[in-house]
Amino acid sequence: MRKKWEQQMPLMPPKIDHPQANELEAINRIINSKPTICDHVMQDLCKGRPTVRSGAQGMSADQVLRVAIVKSLFGFTYKELAFHIVDSQSIRRFCQIGIADKGFKKSVLNKNIKALSEKTWQAVNQDLIGYANDRKIEKGRQVRIDCTVVESNIHPPSDSSLLWDSVRVLTRLLHRAKDNYGSRQLHFQDHRRRAKKRMVAIQYAKNNKARKPSYKDLLKVSRQCIGYAHSAIDLISASPASLSMMMLSCDLKQFAKLAQQVVDQTERRVINGEKVSATEKIVSLFEPHTDIIVKDRRETFYGHKVCLTGGASNLIVDCFITDGNPADSTLTETMLNRQNEIYGRYPLKVALDGGFASKDNLDAAKGMKIKDVCFAKKRGLKVEDMCRSQWVYNRLRRFRAGIESGISWIKRCFGFARCTWKGLRSFKSYVWSSIVSANLLTIARKQLA
Secondary structure (H helix, E strand, O other): OOOHHHOOOOOOOOOOOOHHHHHHHHHHHHHHHOOHHHHHHHHHHHOOOOOOOOOOOOOOHHHHHHHHHHHHHHOOOHHHHHHHHHHOHHHHHHOOOOOOOOOOOHHHHHHHHHOOOHHHHHHHHHHHHHHHHHOOOOOOOEEEEEEEEEEOOOOOOOHHHHHHHHHHHHHHHHHHHHHHHOOOOOOOOOOHHHHHHHHHHHHOOOOHHHHHHHHHHHHHHHHHHHHHHHHHHHHHHHOOOOHHHHHHHHHHHHHHHHHHHHHHHHHHHHHOOOOOOHHHOOOOOOOOOOEEEEEOOOEEEEEEEEEEEEEOOOOEEEEEEOOOOOOHHHOHHHHHHHHHHHHOOOOOEEEEOHHHOOHHHHHHHHHOOOOEEEEOOOOOOOHHHHOOOHHHHHHHHHHHHHHHHHHHHHHHHOOOOEOOOOOHHHHHHHHHHHHHHHHHHHHHHHHHO
16 A cells, blocks of 8 residues: 555646536645545555555555545446546546556455545545635534435345345355255255245235235244254354355354344234334344334335534535434434534534424523524424524524435435445445535535636
8 A cells, every 4th residue: 555645646647628627626626735634544544454565556545535536426336437547537637547557446446445434534524624614615603404314225125025035145155055065964955946935925915814824934944044054054163164164154143143033023023913113123134234214204214314414505514323213302412512523612503404303402502502593393492592583593494494405415416315335334434425525526616616
């Protein structure tokens, strides 16, 4: 891994006069003006890696940050990103890749971008907020707060589909183990065809009474597959195994545990007729961190609740990814205290969604010396207790509505609606990378205006 100041300056492609090229050039100037941004990235890239003084040096911290921003700005896949880095002069120039350089493979891009943690992206965003504050683009004196949901990359869950996923994944792993140990040592039956038939029968059954026999058989098959998995784990543990087989054993343990949880919750819900709370449910074997988010008692999402703080400049000043589905009213003090951590002071005016409204939250905000606190829904609160006048309340209420357009923009243009990266750590990094890219583009456009 090479540092930005250690690499030889490459022969760069010429600048192109085009609106998007001008935006990339403006973002380039912002990054260059904040050297600490690349220092944050460098810490993640060097973590756990020995210093190498010979051979290929790989991507610099500056290049990793820039290709991650390009990926988010244009919505590229890693394969498309690898192509456009080679093909586009503007992107090559922005990513500091010279004419003589060959670019990078998609696997290299994936490895380096995924190495950036949530804390690194958050630190980068803090630097950008500081940059905007210094240039009087965003002072943080008037903010608006709202919550949204970023969905995980999973199919709509149902008990039958989760049981089918359990059977097919465990069977696939068992076949891999069988290829190494042979049929004499590892005995199991492939029930995937039977399980799929039961899943389809459940989906097309007319009523719950017709579904129950299919569910019972599907549960029986799932338990058998879990038993096969435990037998394979014992066999691998009892004999000398290679690194690949130990990794396979870890996968079997993980999916067998998740499959058992799916069996338990299905038996409780379908067979015993119990109500299982959302915190006890698992909705995906592949993204087990996913929360069930019920919004306004009318829509159900599967992902994570994200609380955003926006400024008057449309910059996303702060982001908080919650654990579970807490009520908005429990997040008010947390979001306001985070503003104090960012700016060293509380804002003068705050506009919040109606879900944040409560007498305790109003008293807490007033105790922080916030002059005007506007909740979109009054919920029994008086205007004169929240703001200095009706005119100020109406103005802040209209101001709060602007964050809805900001959330819509980053969802449509930066992939904020659904996270395509796997795992909770990558989920948080994906959310923050989208916010950083959106903020960079917002600042660049304001400077070009």
